[in-house]
Amino acid sequence: MVIMRAIWFVSQIAFFGLIASRMVVMEDYFRFYVSGLSVMTLYSAAIFIGFDIYEEAEHGVFEYLLSLPVSRRQLVLGRSIGGGLRAFIYVGPLMCIALYVVGITNPLNFLVALFALFLFAFGVSGLSITLAVVIKSSDRFDILMGVLDALIVRLSTAMYPLSFVKEANPFYGWIANFNPVTYASELFRWGVGIESALSFRNPLLPLLGIVLFFSFFIFLGIMLYERTIEGGGWR
Amino acid sequence: MPPIIRIENLTKKFGKFTAVDHLNLEVEEGEILGLLGPNGAGKTTTILMLATVIKPTEGTAYVGGYDIRKNPDKVRELLGIAFQEPKMLWVSTPWDIVNWHAKICGLSTQERKRRVREVLEALDMWEYRHRNVHALSGGMRKRVEIAKVVIQRPKIAIVDEPTAQIDVVGKHKIWRMLRELREEGTTIILATNELYEADMLSDRVGIMHRGKLLVCDTPQRLKDSIIGGDVVEIQFEAELSPKIVEKLGQFKEVVKITKIKGSTLRLYLNRVEEVVPKIMSVLMIEGAVISSIRMSEPSLDDVFAHYTGLTLEEAEKGGG
Numbered sequence: 001m002v003i004m005r006a007i008w009f010v011s012q013i014a015f016f017g018l019i020a021s022r023m024v025v026m027e028d029y030f031r032f033y034v035s036g037l038s039v040m041t042l043y044s045a046a047i048f049i050g051f052d053i054y055e056e057a058e059h060g061v062f063e064y065l066l067s068l069p070v071s072r073r074q075l076v077l078g079r080s081i082g083g084g085l086r087a088f089i090y091v092g093p094l095m096c097i098a099l100y101v102v103g104i105t106n107p108l109n110f111l112v113a114l115f116a117l118f119l120f121a122f123g124v125s126g127l128s129i130t131l132a133v134v135i136k137s138s139d140r141f142d143i144l145m146g147v148l149d150a151l152i153v154r155l156s157t158a159m160y161p162l163s164f165v166k167e168a169n170p171f172y173g174w175i176a177n178f179n180p181v182t183y184a185s186e187l188f189r190w191g192v193g194i195e196s197a198l199s200f201r202n203p204l205l206p207l208l209g210i211v212l213f214f215s216f217f218i219f220l221g222i223m224l225y226e227r228t229i230e231g232g233g234w235r
Numbered sequence: 236m237p238p239i240i241r242i243e244n245l246t247k248k249f250g251k252f253t254a255v256d257h258l259n260l261e262v263e264e265g266e267i268l269g270l271l272g273p274n275g276a277g278k279t280t281t282i283l284m285l286a287t288v289i290k291p292t293e294g295t296a297y298v299g300g301y302d303i304r305k306n307p308d309k310v311r312e313l314l315g316i317a318f319q320e321p322k323m324l325w326v327s328t329p330w331d332i333v334n335w336h337a338k339i340c341g342l343s344t345q346e347r348k349r350r351v352r353e354v355l356e357a358l359d360m361w362e363y364r365h366r367n368v369h370a371l372s373g374g375m376r377k378r379v380e381i382a383k384v385v386i387q388r389p390k391i392a393i394v395d396e397p398t399a400q401i402d403v404v405g406k407h408k409i410w411r412m413l414r415e416l417r418e419e420g421t422t423i424i425l426a427t428n429e430l431y432e433a434d435m436l437s438d439r440v441g442i443m444h445r446g447k448l449l450v451c452d453t454p455q456r457l458k459d460s461i462i463g464g465d466v467v468e469i470q471f472e473a474e475l476s477p478k479i480v481e482k483l484g485q486f487k488e489v490v491k492i493t494k495i496k497g498s499t500l501r502l503y504l505n506r507v508e509e510v511v512p513k514i515m516s517v518l519m520i521e522g523a524v525i526s527s528i529r530m531s532e533p534s535l536d537d538v539f540a541h542y543t544g545l546t547l548e549e550a551e552k553g554g555g
Contacts, residue, residue, distance in 0.1 A: 059322075060318070060320050060322055061322050063283065063288050063318060063322065064318065064322035066286075066287070066288040067286045067287070067288050067311065067314065067316045068311065068339050068340075069311045069312045069314070069339070069340060069341075070311070070339065071308045072308075
């Protein structure tokens with residue numbers, strides 16, 4: 001999976017990114033695209049934890065985890081953080097390639113952005129766990145993830161600036177304004193110094209958005225985990 | 236001393252199917268309680284509710300004084316559970332699994348190292364500690380599952396069919412470990428469909444069938460509760476006179492006497508250990524010469540059949 005994702009990632013940069021940057025009339029689009037692509041890849045790696053939930057339920061590992069002397073809060077938090085960290089480990093080498101391509105102008109900004117990306121990955125894992133415990137069917141979950149990926153990534157600033165999205169349709173722009181992928185992409189670009197294409201001039205706004213996203217899905221994950229899983233709903 | 240586990244009207248329904256039906260039971264601290272019943276009797280569902288893995292539909296239970304509905308976190312701190320089907324997690328070797336479990340249960344690094352080795356050695360799994368669990372036999376995986384409870388040394392241990400798929404030598408080893416665990420102060424709930432295992436280990440045995448607890452008592456009392464369950468077969472040198480047979484029939488413990496093959500008597504009675512000496516003295520006084528004597532107690536299988544009208548095999552096949 002890691003190799004396949006790496007091939008996909010490098011191809012996107014080497015072919016799509018390079019070709020598209022010649023078509024898009026925008027300053028520094030190639031770097032803009034590579035940073036957005038990194039966030040997209042992180043998102044799709046972090047969402048993977050939901051599939052693990054089904055596998056665990058199928059093999060009865062769920063029962064074991066639920067019987068451990070830890071609170072449900074710790075369990076969901078642990079799973080979310082674990083899922084986020086795993087996503088970072090998978091995407092880490094690809095991020096390094098991306099950073100080599102785009103460069104870093106301000107290391108301190110980058111550290112702040114990296115912290116935000118960690119929170120983003122944990123939040124996406126929380127979202128994935130939440131959906132997995134609610135949906136209860138791996139097939140339906142698979143389809144929903146495909147749909148969600150299409151919507152959440154396309155209606156964000158991962159691939160194009162917010163002004164382009166708004167121009168295409170103000171409603172799309174409104175959604176992109178409240179999209180965690182937008183916040184993560186913006187912070188990544190701010191962190192590596194692609195200032196010209198930033199939609200949010202103040203990085204605190206996307207940072208706050210990421211914190212809220214992380215907190216909301218961790219809280220929701222804990223609540224649903226307790227209600228759905230502990231009730232024996234996975235059986 | 237209050238019971239360490241008090242189960243009150245515990246019920247679990249999955250849709251229209253009632254897996255556990257208004258269960259009431261108390262478990263004393265330090266005892267081994269055997270839950271006996273065929274597959275589908277509700278043993279595992281009861282265990283999962285006690286372990287706060289699933290929520291009851293009705294009723295509740297108090298574990299160590301904590302309500303499983305209101306204080307599940309506190310309940311889990313007291314419990315250790317070895318599941319019927321070994322749970323192998325995402326880690327790949329017996330050492331990883333047991334070490335991870337010990338870590339979660341709060342054992343320090345130093346203690347963990349020592350005890351993981353101790354437990355895996357005791358279960359003959361040390362040699363296989365670095366082997367991928369998926370390459371292990373069912374019995375070996377079961378040992379890894381048991382190792383989790385043994386290393387944890389919980390206040391209350393729940394073991395679900397602990398010796399399924401394990402060879403005879405391994406079974407005795409695990410039984411010994413469970414007894415040692417109890418001696419260290421652990422209360423044990425043993426869910427099993429192996430009658431001999433329940434008989435060997437349990438202080439009390441609860442018989443479950445179709446989600447209901449039919450009876451719960453010491454194995455001996457359960458056996459004694461079968462009227463005429465003990466059988467004594469006496470073969471004499473010569474045919475016995477009707478007067479002696481009548482005398483034997485006067486003992487209140489003797490339920491029925493049948494004559495087989497002329498010189499052999501079969502006596503159905505209760506409390507064999509008390510009445511046989513009395514029978515022997517009557518026979519000696521009457522000058523009856525005995526050539527052989529055979530005694531048999533009822534087994535838990537007989538107890539199960541007595542309370543359900545089915546053998547365990549029939550009940551497992553869904554009979555009745």
